[in-house]
Amino acid sequence: MKNKVTLLILMLSLGVFGIITTEMGIVGVLPQITEKFHVSAGQAGLLVSVFALVVAVSGPFATLLASGVNRKAMLSLAVLMFAVSNVCYVLTSRFEVLMAFRIIPAIFHPVFFSIALVTASQLVSPEKSGQAVTKVFAGITVGFAFGVPLTSYLAEQISLDTAFWFAAAVNTIAFVGILALMPSMPVQGKMSYAKQLGVLRKPALWLNIAAVCSIFAAMFSVYSYFAEYLGQVTRMNGTWISAMLLAFGVIMIGGNFLFGGLLQKNMRKTVAFFPVLYLALYLLVYVFGASFIPMLPIVFLWGIVHSGGLIVSQTWLMSEVEEAPEFGNSLFVSFSNLGITLGSSLGGWVISRFGIHQLIWSGLLFAALAFGLIVVKMSVFGTSRNASAASFDNL
Numbered sequence: 001m002k003n004k005v006t007l008l009i010l011m012l013s014l015g016v017f018g019i020i021t022t023e024m025g026i027v028g029v030l031p032q033i034t035e036k037f038h039v040s041a042g043q044a045g046l047l048v049s050v051f052a053l054v055v056a057v058s059g060p061f062a063t064l065l066a067s068g069v070n071r072k073a074m075l076s077l078a079v080l081m082f083a084v085s086n087v088c089y090v091l092t093s094r095f096e097v098l099m100a101f102r103i104i105p106a107i108f109h110p111v112f113f114s115i116a117l118v119t120a121s122q123l124v125s126p127e128k129s130g131q132a133v134t135k136v137f138a139g140i141t142v143g144f145a146f147g148v149p150l151t152s153y154l155a156e157q158i159s160l161d162t163a164f165w166f167a168a169a170v171n172t173i174a175f176v177g178i179l180a181l182m183p184s185m186p187v188q189g190k191m192s193y194a195k196q197l198g199v200l201r202k203p204a205l206w207l208n209i210a211a212v213c214s215i216f217a218a219m220f221s222v223y224s225y226f227a228e229y230l231g232q233v234t235r236m237n238g239t240w241i242s243a244m245l246l247a248f249g250v251i252m253i254g255g256n257f258l259f260g261g262l263l264q265k266n267m268r269k270t271v272a273f274f275p276v277l278y279l280a281l282y283l284l285v286y287v288f289g290a291s292f293i294p295m296l297p298i299v300f301l302w303g304i305v306h307s308g309g310l311i312v313s314q315t316w317l318m319s320e321v322e323e324a325p326e327f328g329n330s331l332f333v334s335f336s337n338l339g340i341t342l343g344s345s346l347g348g349w350v351i352s353r354f355g356i357h358q359l360i361w362s363g364l365l366f367a368a369l370a371f372g373l374i375v376v377k378m379s380v381f382g383t384s385r386n387a388s389a390a391s392f393d394n395l
Contacts, residue, residue, distance in 0.1 A: 011177030012116045013139040015079040018171035020143025028152030032160040037095040042348035048224045052340035054106035059334030066111045071185040078108035080175045086168035090161045110333040145249030156238035205320040207377040209335050212313040216339025218366035219309045224344035233289045248303040255307025274312045275371040286360040
């Protein structure tokens with residue numbers, strides 16, 4: 001029984017990995033997308049922003065509606081949609097169809113994440129729930145560390161279709177694993193919609209949400225065009241870009257632990273300092289972006305800072321919704337993806353109007369806005385007395 005639970009948790013983690021690979025792997029293959037579908041870099045970037053917009057708009061509502069449905073059914077259906085969508089990416093030659101099958105799985109994205117978190121904690125004893133959740137959401141970092149660069153590598157060295165087949169296979173394995181290993185889990189003791197929605201009446205929460213949205217916009221206004229920037233500005237070839245994506249992702253694993261420790265020591269200072277780190281980082285990228293050698297260590301530094309965005313933002317938002325953690329998770333997924341949408345959209349606009357080297361200014365703008373919102377929140381409301389970074393180390 002213990003081995004079965006361990007394997008099921010692994011399948012949930014693999015599902016997270018497959019979803020992240022599908023969602024963000026597109027970043028590393030934008031050059032191949034533009035070539036195959038005959039679209040501009042800005043148009044290809046819509047595949048990132050539209051996906052994120054759908055998650056942002058549908059997230060809380062989809063999670064609320066799914067909160068009463070058997071968890072096995074929702075988890076298996078969600079990951080199946082990602083497998084099917086990747087197959088459709090291979091089969092189509094029309095950009096409109098590709099876009100449609102970015103929208104469909106995006107609806108299931110926040111549902112899978114929110115339910116997987118709760119499910120992992122219920123599969124084991126209470127004292128081991130934190131470890132189980134950590135294992136499931138390790139799929140996020142591993143997705144960035146290996147899924148995204150491997151997608152880029154397969155597209156560059158073999159073909160774009162091979163990259164999509166890889167993501168389809170991962171999601172299919174997760175689907176079969178969840179279907180075979182997970183017992184039926186009807187929802188019991190469901191929290192009322194009114195109680196969950198009640199947290200939205202807190203003004204302090206909305207300042208936190210705005211800061212989270214701005215942080216993700218700062219992160220992804222530039223990262224969404226990571227491959228394009230390194231290719232056009234730094235003049236890296238496809239092999240080097242894949243290597244940089246891999247290095248970026250691997251360093252994120254260590255960065256998660258770094259920021260987790262900093263948050264445990266002092267959440268207030270870590271949250272406030274995070275957007276300042278991005279301001280300094282983007283200035284380095286802007287100054288040295290066209291220089292191959294200096295950009296190598298800068299990419300490593302970029303990966304460390306980028307890794308903190310998830311845990312810092314999650315901690316900051318969840319500090320105001322401790323009474324409704326499941327709904328809070330959906331708010332985080334929703335508004336972080338709204339930030340991705342805003343950031344990648346502005347980044348695409350900047351590229352089309354001013355050129356890709358000026359892309360960095362969009363990241364600087366959002367980082368400055370995030371810092372201002374955090375300072376205002378701390379000045380007016382302070383921080384939640386019970387907020388604890390340890391609670392969110394699971395992510």
